[in-house]
Amino acid sequence: MSGLRLVTMAGPPTCGKTSVLRHVLGHLQAAGRKVGVVKLDCLVTEDAQRYRQAGIEHVAQGLSGSLCPDHFFAGNVPRLLSWGVDRGLDMLFLESAGLCNRCSPHVRGALALCVLDHLGGVRLPAKVGPMLRSADVVVATRGDLVSQAEREVFALEVRRHAPKARVLGVQGQTGQGTLELARLVDRRATVLPADELRLRFSMPSAVCSYCLGETRLGDERQIGNLKLLELPS
Numbered sequence: 001m002s003g004l005r006l007v008t009m010a011g012p013p014t015c016g017k018t019s020v021l022r023h024v025l026g027h028l029q030a031a032g033r034k035v036g037v038v039k040l041d042c043l044v045t046e047d048a049q050r051y052r053q054a055g056i057e058h059v060a061q062g063l064s065g066s067l068c069p070d071h072f073f074a075g076n077v078p079r080l081l082s083w084g085v086d087r088g089l090d091m092l093f094l095e096s097a098g099l100c101n102r103c104s105p106h107v108r109g110a111l112a113l114c115v116l117d118h119l120g121g122v123r124l125p126a127k128v129g130p131m132l133r134s135a136d137v138v139v140a141t142r143g144d145l146v147s148q149a150e151r152e153v154f155a156l157e158v159r160r161h162a163p164k165a166r167v168l169g170v171q172g173q174t175g176q177g178t179l180e181l182a183r184l185v186d187r188r189a190t191v192l193p194a195d196e197l198r199l200r201f202s203m204p205s206a207v208c209s210y211c212l213g214e215t216r217l218g219d220e221r222q223i224g225n226l227k228l229l230e231l232p233s
Contacts, residue, residue: 003090003191004081004084004085004089004090004091004092004191004192005090005091005092005110005111005189005190005191005192006081006084006091006092006094006107006109006110006111006189006192007091007092007093007094007110007111007112007113007185007189008093008094008096008105008106008107008110008111008112008113009021009093009094009095009096009113009114009115010095010096010103010105010106010112010113010114010115010131010135011114011115011116011117011131011139012116012117012120012124012128013097014117015115015116015117015120015141016115016117016141016142016170016172017095017115018039018047018050018051018095018172019141019172019173020115020139020141020170020172020178020181021037021051021093021095022050022051022054022056023172023175023178023179023182024093024178024181024182024185025037025051025054025056025093026054026055026056027178027179027182027183028091028182028185028186029055029056031182031186033090033091033186034058034087034088034089034090034091035056035058035089035090035091035092035093036056036057036058036059036060036083036084036087036089036091036092036093037051037056037058037059037060037092037093037094037095038059038060038061038062038080038083038092038093038094038095039051039059039060039061039062039095040061040062040063040064040069040072040073040076040094040095040096040097041061041062041063041064041069041097042063042064042065042069042097043063043065044063045061045063047061047095048060048061058084058087058089060080060083062076064097066213068103068203068204068211069096069097069103070096070097070103070105070203071203073094073096073097073105074105074199074203077094077107077197078197080092080094081192081197091185091186091189096131103129103130103131103203103204105131105199106130106131106134106135106199106200106201107192107197107198107199107200108193108197108198108199108200109190109192109193110189110192111136111137111185111188111189111190112134112135112136112137112200113135113136113137113138113139113185114128114131114132114135114137114138114139114162114165115138115139115141116128116132116138116139116140116141116154116158117140117141117142118140118141118142118143118145118146118150118151118154119142119145119146122150122153122154122157123157124154124157125154125157125158125160125161125162126157126161128161130200130201132158132161132162132165133161133162133201134162134200134201135162135165136164136165136166136188137165137166137167137168137181137184137185137188138158138162138165138166138167138168139168139170139181140154140155140158140167140168140169140170141169141170141171141172142171142172143169143171144171151169155167166184168180168181168184205225207224207225208222208223208224208225208226209221209222209223209224211224212224
């Protein structure tokens, strides 16, 4: 990858991913790193404009539309890496839409960040799948809006589900804690291995009638992957 270092960022909607990343990118640029960012979302996003307003030059965005946003993410990773290489970037950040807590857009060999909002409650880490459990760094936002006891329980829950991850508390609006995060990212992000690109965890199985555009309901309309709810007798 000609020296390009990749960082993936995932997390539930409105948890503060873009706010945190704007500060991190700014710190890295100030340290002399040539950085870029790609935001992959669903129906609409203005985040590319927000990044440019923050002084980030190399910005791209894409909308998945009717396609699962994290499948859209995974399908575009190779060409996004080529885009970063063509621009001579030192580091490229890929920010996912984060709609499905089950999804896992982290790439083997790339530094993986997961952003979680304290306002999601102390049980939130138990509800988040591989995008948390396969992360290298967990960024906990809006800790100023909860009590010290809630922050401590939240951190314990994160460590229970992602025991190998580093946990950092960050304020996306003020930027508090983002310099430490930027330094950690710069220190730990590495160039991707030369062999084939692979996800850290498989995506959810998703080929069914509704994936193919079916709108009518009923067992007779179902093809492909189907999982029926087991109801009590």
